[in-house]
Amino acid sequence: MSTRSHLLTTSHIPSKSAPWRGLYVLLLAGFVTIFDLFVVNVAIPSMQAGLNASFSQIGLIVAGYELAFGVLLITGGRLGDMFGRRRLFIIGMLGFTFSSFVCAVAPTANILIGARVLQGFSAALLFPQVYASIRVNFTGDDSRRAFGLLGMTLGLAAIAAQVLGGWIVHGDFFELGWRSLFLINLPVGLFAIFSARLIPESRSEERPSLDWVGVFLISVGLSLLLIPLINGPEADWPSWTLLSLAGAAMMLVLFYRQQENSRLAAKLPLVDMQLLSQKRFALGTVLVLLVYSTSSSFFLSFALLVQTGLEIDPFVAGSIFAPCSVGFVVASLVTPKLVTRWGEKVIVVGASIYAVSMGLLILQVYEAGAGLNAVLLIPALFIVGFGQGSIMTPLLNLVLGFVEEKQAGMASGVVSTVQQLGAAFGVAVIGILFNTALSTNNESVELASQYSSAFVAGMLYNFAAAVIVCFLLIKLVKAKHLGCLRP
Template sequence: MSSGSRLTTTATSTSLMPAWLGLYVLLLAGFVTIFDLFVVNVAIPSMQTSLDASFAQIGYIVAGYELAFGVLLITGGRLGDLLGRRRLFVVGMAGFTVASGLCGLAPTAGFLIAARVLQGLAAALLFPQVYASIRVNFSGEDSRRAFGLLGMTLGLAAIAGQVLGGWLVHANLFGLGWRTIFLVNVPVGLFAMVAAKFIPESRASQPPVLDWRGVGLVSSALALLLVPLIEGPGHGWPAWTLWCLVAAMVLFAVFYRHEERQRRAGHQPLVDMRLLAQRRFALGAVLVLLIYSTSSSFFLCFALLMQTGLGLDPFMAGSIFAPCSVGFVVASLAAPRLIARWGTPAIAMGALVYASALGLLIAHVSLADAELMPVRLIAVLILVGIGQGFVMTPLLNLVLGFVEETQAGMASGVISTLQQIGAALGVAVVGILFATALDARADGLPLAGPYAAAFVAGMLYNLVAAALSFILLMLLARMPSFTR
């Protein structure tokens, strides 16, 4: 995200009208980037069939966008500070539009994976400008209204990704099937680029110097970590996958030393490692990684269970899942009042609700097995969404509150990056469990039984992550406020 330095705007108009018009363009951009995080899940079974994609390739299609998005988020924010946020918004939207078109026209799974990575890189340039532009162009009550609208928009994007995305795939407009979920971004992107003239230009008063070596080190380390986790199970864990994991650990260590040298030399590091020396922030960062590692993996496994396992069409599968998203939005709106009264323990209770709901869901699917009735999952899915809503968004605000104001920009970039990296890591880990269980139960048709067993195996990770998050949140609640 943007740096913590003093921000100034170069907008030429003193009227707020251009800023509010620009806000709607920013909200549109926020919608499409988050929409594309969620919509791909309902289309995965169709992609798998039409592109003859392996389970590992499916993992890349989901995780590739999230990894690329996460790795360049901090850099995207810094580039906006340096070159101008509206300019980077247009560049990012142009890249996102082109990449979306390439995704929609992809002839093979490999081509689609490459296009998804490009789409994630473009989103990383685009998305930080949404937050930063709202921050510098609005103040006071206007700022609260603008960020409130952004939160609502992102929540609606998650719901639309399931329902609207499912309808687009099922409707098979012009015979394009799943390709429409990407091609719909093209006219939206073109419109946003033209309408970007309403966004007042702004940049940092003291533009940062980019740590490109740091970007290269952390990007390489994350790739070396995730690629073997996705590829390993399907190839029997050959030696190269283990060497990649070792190399990833080495590069993470080199990245840490490089960032420390940058700081001591008086240069601005990509990540100030002193943040991680603060005990509450470090624990909060682990919590963000854990909680967000359960998000995309859950959507992916649920879509495979509903569509490939139970044979539901994409629209019906998305509609079954929609109540979970509604529960998430409602809980996100209600959470601030409870947290204002009870503090961190209220978030911990949300994690307990989340873990309990996942436990109930796992138990129901396990007991029903091949006789599973999707409609009977709606009540527990609402409870899952409520648990997520009481943890995910409030957790971000809690963790960012642990740092000094001068570190707020860098801390927000680190936390936003951990959200996406956690999601990609969760897809890789849960994918291992899901694929292993599916192979063990590959006993022919019908597919409901094997996919139910695979769903249960994958969700055991999510259950453990949610339960561990509850324990860590209770520990965090007992830490004195001055603890570093």
């Protein structure tokens, strides 16, 4: 889940602090933003019970963070370019720390949803500065080493979210339960704010203006799209959900026209729509959307299956799921070397592994039903994670390779935004399938059987998306080598 600053020219304000010391502060910030992206999954059942939250509210607790994160990623990067990346790092960390405190003390599910959205907005201000600061402060081998450490840190954050998060919820320290997951951000955030002076300040030489109208239109449009998709099934699709979807279509059309007008007026739009007119890049963004739509939705469905359906405690549930994250990290380290040697067909193989392993996992849960032993899912989970890791990072590099260097910054911002929006969209779609399956189950059926059936229903989307990704990837790789689908 990466993002980069969209401008290549920067001015560096000299600092006596060594860049490597500042890097550790940046890594800490990267860790905590990704940790909070995943950790709620192990706490969802306890949140649901403690706050008497509905299924749609649980979906918004997960997707609200991702939606806010994705919508403001490009804006966050541009604000750092304009006003200084260290300054925006501090502002973002202040917001993240404060919103984490509000999450921890939230008395109702709706307040927790609002706090998660604020946390996502803060992460969107914070996270782009991590990538941009590394990019402008490290060069050559130092840059490769720094980005390698960042990739490893983000991978470890995903693993820690499952195991450490599960242990914290299970331990119920000071009888705080899931609230401890957000309280631990307070000392981390305060330390990062205090240590931010170690990060050399940098900003763009051009000081571009920010398109606030575009920010408003895309934020409202995507919110109007995703909120009814999450709430609609549980509320039996009331009239407001249909009106919201119609409003979303209108706002997104207005966003497209407004962005085109900005480009034609020689202004700097949030998104250069000519990027999406390049067929290879457009197809690549569809692939990114599909792949990332299967990530958070999978974590959420699995947490509900093992914790609510099988009544396994959060620590054991997180430990069972951890091999999936381990597989992801292993593949992320190995696949780039294989792609260098064998080419893009390695990504197609990775996508095939992902689709097949997802299908086998669904089949395993379907056949076991109420008698499911979650421990027996570990081999399949590892392969699912490996398949996911073997496609996600190489796919981003492949897609970004289709654009010219002068467009690389904006293209990376678009792709990073699509990653988060895809994750939020996946949660919405899975929520529809999962909730529908639960509501149609006979109440006399065992809880484990109900949730096994719901998991299978939800994961059918993931399987279908993974199969579509395989075919689209084959088309994209062939087009690259044959010179088809030219911009």
